[in-house]
Amino acid sequence: MTTSLNDPFWQVKNLDEMTEAEWELLCDGCGKCCLVKLEDEDTGEIYHTNVVCKLLDLEACECNNYQHRQYFVDDCLKLIPSNIGELTWLPNSCAYRVIARGEELPPWHHLVTGCREDVHNWGMSVRGWVSSESDVSDRHMQDRIIQWVD
Numbered sequence: 715m716t717t718s719l720n721d722p723f724w725q726v727k728n729l730d731e732m733t734e735a736e737w738e739l740l741c742d743g744c745g746k747c748c749l750v751k752l753e754d755e756d757t758g759e760i761y762h763t764n765v766v767c768k769l770l771d772l773e774a775c776e777c778n779n780y781q782h783r784q785y786f787v788d789d790c791l792k793l794i795p796s797n798i799g800e801l802t803w804l805p806n807s808c809a810y811r812v813i814a815r816g817e818e819l820p821p822w823h824h825l826v827t828g829c830r831e832d833v834h835n836w837g838m839s840v841r842g843w844v845s846s847e848s849d850v851s852d853r854h855m856q857d858r859i860i861q862w863v864d
């Protein structure tokens with residue numbers, strides 16, 4: 715394959731070659747990584763719920779305090795090139811997983827369409843079908859488990 719300087723960065727760079735700005739730009743803004751997950755203590759299996767982290771803006775699907783998120787939510791994992799392969803609870807559609815698999819970004823990704831609303835327009839984000847964990851008690855969390863589809 716020949717590449718030119720004008721090729722989009724996500725087509726010519728591996729995850730660990732991206733600048734911090736490129737890395738952040740790659741995120742599709744789906745908010746699915748912010749779903750509350752439950753772990754079966756016996757099997758280690760992870761279950762997703764239709765409840766999201768208290769810091770997620772339900773409409774924008776963006777973290778309300780991205781810069782200081784780990785101060786407020788200590789189990790919010792920072793995604794880095796070396797952990798993408800291990801985080802199997804991320805959706806298959808997560809742009810970091812897509813690039814790690816060597817695939818093209820999906821047609822609704824904002825880097826493809828030029829519009830950050832398209833992830834929502836295509837129904838690929840959490841907008842419209844989740845509640846905030848601030849509004850769901852721990853004892854009801856099991857009732858919110860969903861079948862993971864992406």
Ligand code: SF4
Nearest residue numbers: 741742744745747808
């Ligand atoms: S799942 Fe991946 S692409 Fe979607 S918001 Fe989270 S980090 Fe970004």
Ligand code: SF4
Nearest residue numbers: 748767770777783790
């Ligand atoms: S702290 Fe922010 S980025 Fe982390 S899970 Fe919560 S909403 Fe998502």
